[in-house]
Amino acid sequence: MSLEPIGIFTLAVGLYCLFSGYQTSVIVFVTLSVLGAAAAILIGSSNIQPAHLFLAFLAITTLSFRKQSAVAFNALRFPQAGFWLACLLVYGAVTGFFAPRLLARMTDIIPLGASEYPSTGGAVPLGPVSSNFTQAIYLTADLLTFLLIIAIGSTKAGFRAITIGIISFTFANAAFAVLDLLTYGTGAQDLFLFIRNAQYTFHDDDMVAGVKRIVGSWPEASAFAGMSLAPVxxxxxxxxxxxxSKWTGPLFILSVILLIRSTSSTGLFALPLCFLLLYVTAVLRSGGRSGTWGSSSVVLFAPPLIVLVALVISLDETLYRQIYNYVDLLLLSKSTSSSAAERGSWNLHGFQNFLDSFGLGVGLGTARTSSFVFALLSNVGVPGTVFFLLFAFSAFRKLHGPPRSYVSDVQLSARNGSLCLLVGALVAGPTVDLGLLFFVLAGLASAQPETEELHSPSPRVISAS
Incomplete structure (x- = not known):
């Protein structure tokens, strides 16, 4: 085991936050979750990321208050969302231990853990892997994160702090992306080594058509694009x-630009679906006397703007050919590439694992896939998939606070951010673990803060008259 420099920094910030309270702690925690390529502590081939290490400090600063502790434990009661997530964790952990042993060699898997199996370039017989344990730890951290965010979000100050934390995450994610391009262009990539020290396979120097792919603080471009869908x-x-608006508008535009510039097919495929979700939100948000300037503008000008852009592209043969070649390279031809064929075989093996395990799954963390749906079915089967669906329904079905209040608007934003993350995971999610940020957003969407309106600039509204 080794404590890395980024781990020493995380411990120092954690000790400071013990005296600063849970509002400061949650802002730091959400921001640290951007360091997806960093390892605070290395244990053999396993990594403890900075956010996972800092989670212990967040738990101490939050659960030391009786009121927040009661809220967190109440979120575990039936039929709350936390209860269903806990059921998924327990079922996944149990099957992760027993299924690879009871069903050993009954099917072939694409192993997620690599410590027991050398690189084979393909499937191996079903058996225990190291990630049975690590994925259970990650899902435990997800559950704890969800409960802590609900507890913190039960207060006005905490609810606001979580929102600031997500804005801070978005800013950091964009900043690391810009620095990734700058350091590559100037030959100073070594400056990123302190946050690229995890035991992962990195693709930070990959090029597409002579263009450097953006990875930012993540191991590869698809991971950067997938996580950037949440800020979008x-x-x-x-x-x-x-x-x-002075923060969210520019950060939204910058996140979209960087996601497109990342050249990730995952992000480019998911982005139109996210835009569709935002347009539906704009339509619903623009009605009545409290419709905002932003939502009303999008509803009015987005369709004619899309038509205008399409006409300009279609009339300019050179521009059309450049855009078509770019889309063909990253999306249309991607389905015939060796990478797509490999990922497709992962999903086929995952579905076969689901069938061969009689619908019960081969165990949490056992099999790698290339879609969250197949990850659920292959690893935790029908029971685990049902538990996740019940969790998602319970977490996102209701917005708290008066309609179009700050609370309901932030929770609507958190729900849309979670759904955008989920869209990316459906395209290329390899595991059941959706990451800490997803459960931060889900917890924020589920929180029930004090009923008084939180302090926030009032939205610019369009009068119906």
């Missing part, structure tokens, strides 16, 4: 609702 959904909705 959250910041875009906040801007449409007229909340913190």
């Amino acid at each position: 959904g959250f910041m875009g909705t906040m801007w449409l609702c007229g909340r913190d």
Whole structure:
């Protein structure tokens, strides 16, 4: 085991936050979750990321208050969302231990853990892997994160702090992306080594058509693009609702530009679906006397603007050919590439694992896939999939606070951010673990803060008259 420099920094910030309270702690925690390529502590081939290490400090600062502790434990009661997530964790952990042993060699898997199996370039017989344990730890951290965010979000100050934390995450994610391009262009990539020290396979120097792929603080471009979908959904909705517009509007635009520039097929495929979700939100948010300037503008001008852009592209043969070649390279031809064929075989193996395990799954963390749906079915089967669906329904079905208040607008933004993340995971999610940020957003969407309106700039509204 080794404590890395980024781990020493995390411990130092954690000790400071013990004296600063849970509001400061949650802002730091959400921001640290951007360091997806960093390892605070290395244990053999396993990594403890900075946010996971800092989670212990967040738990101490939050659960030391009796009121927040009661809220967190209450979120575990039936039929709350936390209860269903806990059921998924327990079922996944149990199957992760027993299924690879009881069903050993009954099917072939694409192993997620690599410590027991050398690189084979393909499937191996079903058996225990190291990630049975690590994925259970990650899902435990997800559950704890969800409960802590609900507890913190039960207060006005905490609810606001979580929102600031997500804005801070978005800013850091964009900043690391810009620095990634700058350091590559100047030959100073070594400056990023302190946050690229995890035991992962890195693709930070990959090129597409002579263009450097953006990875930012993540191991590869697809991971950067997948996580950037959350800021697109959250910041875009906040801007449409007229909340913190001086930050959310520019960060939304910057996140979209960087996501497109990342050249990730995952992000480019998911982005139109996220835009559709934002447009539906704008339509619903623009009605009545409290419709905001942003949502009304999008509803009015987005369709003719799309038509105008399409006409300009179609009339300019050179521009059309350049855009078509770019889309063909990253999306249309991607389905025939060796990478797509490999990922497709992962999903086929995952579905076969689901069938061969009689619908019960081969165990949490056992099999790698290339879609969250197949990850659920292959690893935790029908029971685990049902538990996740019940969790998602319970977490996102209701917005708290008066309609079009700050609370309901932020929770709508959190729900849209979660859905955008989920869209990316459906395209290329390899595991059941959706990451800490997803459960931060889900917890924020589920929180029930005090009923008084939180302090926030009032949205610019369009009068119906």
